[in-house]
Amino acid sequence: MKSLLRAAWKTPKSAVRVACRWRTQVAAAKSPLNYAVRNLKHELQDDGHMRRGRPGSATKRNYQMFESLVDSRFAEVLEDWGPWASNQDEYRSFGLTSQSLLDREVGLFKMVLDKAFTLAMEKGDTSRQENPLFWNLRNAFIKHEARGLSRELKYAFQTFLMRSRFPKAVNQLHMELADLRFPYEWYPATRMLQRTIHLHVGPTNSGKTYNALKALENSRTGIYAGPLRLLAHEVWNRITAKNKACALITGEELRIPSNTDTWYHSCTVEMTPLNALVDVAVIDEIQMIANDDRGWAWTQAFLGVQAREVHLCGEERVVDLIQDLCARLGEKCIVHRYKRLNPLESMGKSLKGNFKNLQKGDAVVAFSRVSIHQLKAGIEKETGRRCAIVYGGLPPETRASQAALFNDPNNDYDYLAASDAIGMGLNLEIKRVVFESSYKFDGQAFRPLSIPEIKQIGGRAGRYRTAAQEIAGRSSAPTTGFVTALDDEDLRDIQKAFRTEVPPIQIAGIFPPPAILERFHSYFPPRTPISFVLARLREISRLSSRFQLCDFTTAMQIAEIIKPYDLSVSDQCVFLHIPVNLRDQRQLLALQAFAECVAQLGLGRLLDFGVIDLEILDIQRPDTAYAEQAEYLRRLESLHQIITMYLWLSYRYQGVFQSQHLAFKVKSLVEEKIALHLEALNFVPEAQRSRRQRMRAMAARTEMKERTLLGADEYEDAAAVVHNEEGHEDDEPLFEGPDEVGGGGSAETEAAKEARATASG
Structure with missing residues (x-):
């Protein structure tokens, strides 16, 4: 069986590094084990301190519970796939010609799963090299929780089914095409220079x-x-x-x-x-x-x-x-x-949650547009002074004017509310950086900020020269930059980050270019889903010690969504990188409509897509009801991202998506409505303080869960190197978590209440 395991899952050297993320799930998973899995930290505290080697009793219990969850999720994968009789075409593409053959393969796959968990529990073999199946499943669960685990099980089972599907010569050809050790050879014209x-x-x-x-x-x-x-x-x-x-x-x-x-x-x-x-x-x-x-x-x-x-x-x-x-x-x-042009220090005390402790030239950093605007409202209310605002989603002209107002010492714009985009090089004369929190929502979970993120954002304090000074030829004496936090709890994380050295970067990420994907796909049966082709490529690829494959998860999810449409492999490769939030049902429907339009070579006029929620432009902002405000803001954000998708496609399919000018106009209208809503937000100190406490607890829970499944050594290795900046260019999320979208009042959605209950254990 060990030979079968290794044959079916060759060591995935391409598997991506475990990221420090664990999405806190507010909706109950289907599995009855969900409650128990959520409370692993209370039962398995010693696993977080486990060193490498044979696992202890707590770790074994942990893995036994994880194995039960895997069994439950695999049963649901099979249920979703359906019996052989109702899905013959897809099953036949994997060489399954009867229900009995399907049952036999399911039994063999369960044996392989059992072997993988035996290796983990009895020998402590959990690494990519020693136990790649277990590592892939655990990695998928850590990054995307139960739904990610289900997806990984589906891809793993499909890979298992295809293990004997190809003749030896074709398998050999697959291995040759999956040789990605020399990505610099993909650019022959550049190599001539x-x-x-x-x-x-x-x-x-x-x-x-x-x-x-x-x-x-x-x-x-x-x-x-x-x-x-x-x-x-x-x-x-x-x-x-x-x-x-x-x-x-x-x-x-x-x-x-x-x-x-x-x-x-x-x-x-x-x-x-x-x-x-x-x-x-x-x-x-x-x-x-x-x-x-x-x-x-x-x-x-x-x-x-x-x-x-x-x-x-x-x-x-x-x-x-x-x-x-x-x-x-x-x-x-x-x-x-280069050496830093001026000193930088982390301070010994926070603002104690009080904006009256702000000083002229302070920049308060938050991680969503709602938070930034609420901070602006709170700062101006508490201090009586003006607060400029800067984040990536602002129009360039507005952003420049706000930065100029803050940089000018001769006006009453004493403070700045900004996103972490300031860490990427904007010219701002900041004297002190104040972190609203030491965690952020990364699209999956509330996670602690990484050490490089804290250092890069905090490093903007004490700017040596601004762009205006450079142009004018003026100089200013370098002053010490200071870094602190709004609350004491976050300041401890900031101080620790500034005392910690981050290890060198060892690996560069790669993603196979379309030419390789198209050729690789051509050696599979017709209509083989490209999601499986990606999974197969990830599984058998060969890489040098200096390269790793970037995360395929989003690409494989997009491939599954557009699978029903008759797109060429080239077109599918284009869609793999489209900027879409897969957690938003409206965006998923739009993505399907856009894919269908390309497949049919239709006229993709913006007004012809019924799934685009243009009606929200005719609705005025609700004044009172929390739930209505939340839904209004979500619809605006969803429309904005759909229009962004349309514009992204319009540059790649100019003959199909022809309403580019109208799309820019709609985008501008949506941004105006979002801006009006954000400007009307209130800052309720107690509500915001409670929210920060809840989100801090959720981030701590995320960290504990990762320690629980990874063990101390693996967790520290991952935490030291992860630096997950925003995944697609620089649009900050509109809001973080379900209880932020209603304007900072005391009301909570049911999802927010569940999140709070989960955070409190």
Whole structure:
């Protein structure tokens, strides 16, 4: 059986690093084991302190409970798939020609599951190398809880069914196509160049990006690639202000200069033009090359950009990786190290939750637009002074004017409420950074901020020079920057982060390009779901020690959603990266409608899509009812994201999605309505204090759950390296959690009450 296990699940070297996330589930899972699983921390405290080796009794109980959950979820997967007679076509594609054969395969798969858990419980073999099936299941459960576990079980069972489906020659061909050890060979035109790599590294506010941009401005042609749309806009403004032609390219906006044949490019990193030969390319925040979701975009830009000089800007911990990759490429790597231009200190006391303890020049950082606007209202009410507001979702002009108001010492805008986007390089004259909390909602769960996130955001305190001072040629003496928190509980996390060194980045993320996926898919039976092709590729891929596959979960979910539509493999590959929130039913319906439109080569006029909730534009903001306000805001946010999806597709299928101008108009109307709603929010101190306590408890519960299933060593390894910046460009979430959307009042939705009850154990 051990040989069967290893044959069926070859060590997935490509499996992604466990991220520090565990979605706190507010709706009860189908499994009757849900309550018991949620309360594992009370029964298995010693597992969080387990060292590697044979598991203790608490760990065994933990894994036994997890095995029961896996059995329950697998039964539900089979139930959803249905009996052989009702789903013959799909079963036959996996070589199952009768119900009895299906039953036999189910029995064999259960034996393999049992063996995987035996290895974990009896020998402590839980790593990717020793027990990949167990590792994949546990990883899926940690990252996406019960639903993620069900998806992983489905993919694992499909992989198991296909183990003998292919002849030996085809299997060998699969292995050759899945050899992803040399991703730099995917860009042959770039390999013909002899590039020089300049690596600018140092802490926040050390001048590394400033010097790289100087090299860009002194070149004849060049590219800037950054992590956020707001940074692309900022660089675009900087270059055009010097009367130089520059294109702006983001996922939902394209501005190409007219009356010229050559221009600079300022873009988000996913949109880096790899076919443009330029003198200088600047790739910002290169440490995100290891990001679980977006790291592939930095790797692609670094390996593929055709520039004679490539300037990479980032943290010191990426040096070894970049030097090693440059050695493999045969390219010269010059490291430029910078020291911080002014001192930075974490403070010994918090604001005690009182805005009256704010000082002129303070920036309070939150992680959703609702929180930011509530902070603004509370600060202005408590202090009697004005508070500027800056976050990625603001229109560029508004963002620039708000930053100018805050930077100007001669007005009454003493404070700033901002998102964590300020950590990515905006020019703001901040004297002290105040964290509203030391946790954030990452789309799955409330999780503690990672050490790099805290250092990068906090590092914006005590700016040396602002952009206005640079343009005017004025200088200012460097002043010490301070970092603190609104509450004492969060300040302890901030202080700990500033005392902790983060280990070097060892691995760059990759995602197979469409050409590899299309060719790999061609060696499967017709109409094989691309989600299974991705699962198979993830399972058998070969990678070098310096590369890992980015998380396939979202891509496989999208592939499942668009499976009913007759899309070419090329079109499916396009849809895999569409910016969609899979937890929003309205967005799922829109995604299906867009996929159907592409499959039928229809005229994708915006007004023809009945699933787009344009009626919300005719509804006025409810004044009183909490539930109505919450639903109103959710509908606006959903519409905004659907229009963003439409615009994203309009640049890739210009002949299909033809209402681009109308879409921009609708997007503007939605943003105005959201802004009016946010500006009307109230700040209720007790309600916000209670919310922070609840969310802090949920984040602590997330951390404890991860320790429980991972064990101390594995948890610390994961926590030390995870840096999950926003997954798709720079739109902050509109709200965090179910109890934030109603304006800060005391009322709670049922989901919020359940979340609070769960957080309290």
